Amino acid sequence: SVCGPIAPIFPLLLLPQAAMPKGNSRARRHMAPSLLLLGVGGVLARGFVGLLPVSGRRELKTGRAFFGGPTGSEVPIPDAPSKETKHFVKGTALYPPWPAGMEEAMFGMGCFWCSENLYMKMEGVYSSQVGYAGGNIPNPSYRDVCTGASGHNEMVRVVYDPKVVSYAELLKVFWERHDPTTLNQQGNDRGTQYRSGIYYYTEEQRKLAEETKAIYQKALDSVRRQPISTEIVPAPEFFYAEDSHQQYDAKPGTRQYCGLQPTGAKLEIANLQGA
Secondary structure, three states: OOOOOOOOOEEEEEOOOOOOOOOOHHHOOOOOOEEEEEOHHHOEEEEEEOEEEEOOEEEEOOOOOOOOOOOOOOOOOOOOOOOOOEOOOOOOEOOOOOOOOOEEEEEEEOOHHHHHHHHOOOOOEEEEEEEEEOOOOOOOOHHHHHOOOOOOEEEEEEEEOOOOOOHHHHHHHHHHOOOOOOOOEEOOEEOHHHOEEEEEOOHHHHHHHHHHHHHHHHHHHOOOOOOOOOEEEEOOOOEEOOHHHOOHHHOOOOOOOOOOOOOOOOOOOOOOOOO
16 A cells, blocks of 8 residues: 655654663663654654664564554444444455454455455465554544554454465565565555554463574575564554555556565575464
8 A cells, every 4th residue: 555645734753762760671762763744734744753772673663653643443443344244355344353264364464455465365374454554543444544643553364374374474475475574664665553463362372473584594694684574463453444455456447556576585494384
């Protein structure tokens, strides 16, 4: 998905500030250079927050919307798919409850048109949906997420039958089909909504995500020496994207856009438990 242009008027650069008083270590915050683009009336049009080294790791920091930025909604966005809408490819449900035995996986790997296209036709995948998660406002719209101020990521949620396709096989697609080393970017798509992330539902998923990350980093080291920037965190609340985005690449008349740029490195999963 390519966010349409939002024409800001006033750029405001926030420079790094000193840490808060040392007396309360929990209250200390490290600040990064941030760029806010303010439109007419002081409304936040777009915001970018810098990258910080925290505890020796590269971590993403996103701020809460302010200056009249996006606030979300208490109810689902009106353009979300209806409860009766069926998956365009599979003909299955887009909303739970799922059939017995199904499990969920959630990934962020750039444009969600592209990431869903990788999973929605796989054998063993019952359904897939695209949406927004990991932000700080409820029920965001596409435009809200495009401001860069809501903190959400473009996600694909995969509902799959583990008896047919394993979580490790889903992870293989994740690692091999995008570039997990480019922070907040996939190809020409740039912004925190395009960050690389694995969002786990179970402890088993977390362990496999961490294990495959370590294996893939070694594979990357033979191709390029860049660290993986993928975040691996518990699955946040999933908010459905607009119906027009669901199974986008399978619908007639849509432009077949994809900004994913794989590294070329391969992930070996044959020896993984649960593969």
